[in-house]
Amino acid sequence: MLSIEEIADILKVSRPFAVTLADAGKLGVVETGDGQRRISAAAVGTYCNEQRAKARHALDELSAISQGAGLYSPDVKKGRK
Template sequence: MSTPTVHRHGPDGLEEAEAAARALRHVKKYLAEHEGEDMITATAEGGEKEELLLPRGAVELLATVLAHMAAGRAVSVVPAHAELTTQQAADLLNVSRPFLIGLLNSGEIEYRTVGTHRRVRAESLLDYRRRDDQARREAADELTALNQEMGLI
């Protein structure tokens, strides 16, 4: 399987972030007004009006991308079934490549080898991130409970 391109885009300045915020308001309003619809009709305006039929999931994903861009954050889009290089996987987790290699070697994240190279499924990476986030939340809750027991809060 060939290594997919990781599509990464962030707003190029304040003007693009503001445009994303305006578009997000329209998309959210449309989704709220058409709650039961599985397919969304978008109209492109230009010389001629052209209608485009989109799956609701794609429009909801667009709303998520717009929200991040409006906040000034870059967004990466990777298919869930994609196999990533160790560098791409490290970049998506925002960790160093050596740290990621440690996670792979310890069995925290599933991977396969292609020749001498490791390939990480994006799905495995997201599973690890979910488990890690859950563990962090539980640790924070435990610390909060201990602080309350000790009367520090």
């Protein structure tokens, strides 16, 4: 089980943002007896994988839009026009 501080470090986000994610239920929060939040490492891993998948999908969409608009071609990638 990880603390909010550890989660923030792993996700490379601020502690307040990690609290927001936890409070929104996006990390599967588990409250301990002393009121501190603890989140399983597996839940954090799942969240990271979901975020990567969303980012990849968004980049694929952006690439398709760029190609459709003629803003990208294999020749440009190789430094040729």
